[in-house]
Amino acid sequence: MSRPTDTLVGIPLFRSLDPVELTALSARCLWRRVEAGQWIIDHEDEGTDVFFVLAGQVRVTIRAVSGREVILRDIPAGEFFGEMAAIDGKARSAGIVAVTGATVARMPAPLFRECIHRHPDVCDQVLRLLTGEIRKLAGRVNESNTLDVKHRIYAELLRLARPDGRGAVVSPPPPHADLAGRVGTRREAVSRVLSALEKEGLLEKRRGALVLRDPAALEKRVRRAMEDG
Incomplete structure (x- = not known):
């Protein structure tokens, strides 16, 4: 009403x-x-x-x-x-x-x-x-058929991120289960990939945000994986 x-x-x-x-x-x-x-x-x-x-x-x-x-x-x-x-x-x-x-x-x-x-x-x-939605879905299908779980997570983080003076920020940070649902994997796989990115210094977890310290490096990895796939 x-x-x-x-x-x-x-x-x-x-x-x-x-x-x-x-x-x-x-x-x-x-x-x-x-x-x-x-x-x-x-x-x-x-x-x-x-x-x-x-x-x-x-x-x-x-x-x-x-x-x-x-x-x-x-x-x-x-x-x-x-x-x-x-x-x-x-x-x-x-x-x-x-x-x-x-x-x-x-x-x-x-x-x-x-x-x-x-x-x-x-x-x-x-x-x-x-x-636009058709193009996005076509891109996701291509990623699903070409990229492994790790690189699909990289790609999704880059989509969710917004530019920041020190890299790019995902805020608020999505629960691991939500991120898993976006790329068709399990929560445990997301945890492993994020932990590995932290160890490499490419990801920083802050209160209320995930900071991608070098988005260009992640973009390069995704692009290389697409080419190799």
Whole structure:
């Protein structure tokens, strides 16, 4: 149920809409508060609505045949999910779980498609998003087929890191189980690789962060492994 304070104004996808259009669009959404750990949609659900994250962070996951959970990506406030089912009407390709407490707006698929058709900027952004996700997934498939576990962990650390004066920082540091879920391995393997990087002086653990002391060296290792693979 929409309340006067519920608005899509913080969603970049709708940056081209004027205030009147945005208010009308917000009023046609259903608003929901979710707690950390709560599932918003499950893999292969039949729903086709699109969800916009107004506050908090959610996570895209799939369950492998082995039963292991694979983390595809995290979605922060300002972004959205569920657009594939809204476009093709098929079952969900992944599950979404709240990482933190979150506020989401649920938009019916026909309304989402109407926005795409009526607003060229919305359409262009959705096309760029889908293209970007295809490229990312293609890269992950290539890594999975080419790199061993150690180098997949290096690659994931580099993706998560942000530039810092002394290298690059991953903050907050992901739990070992989460990092394992991102690269398709076990927590123990992540612990071994991080410990080895610490001994080499390439990784420093600080309170609230992992510091990559020489990101270029890790990038070089990943690149060499890709070439050798």
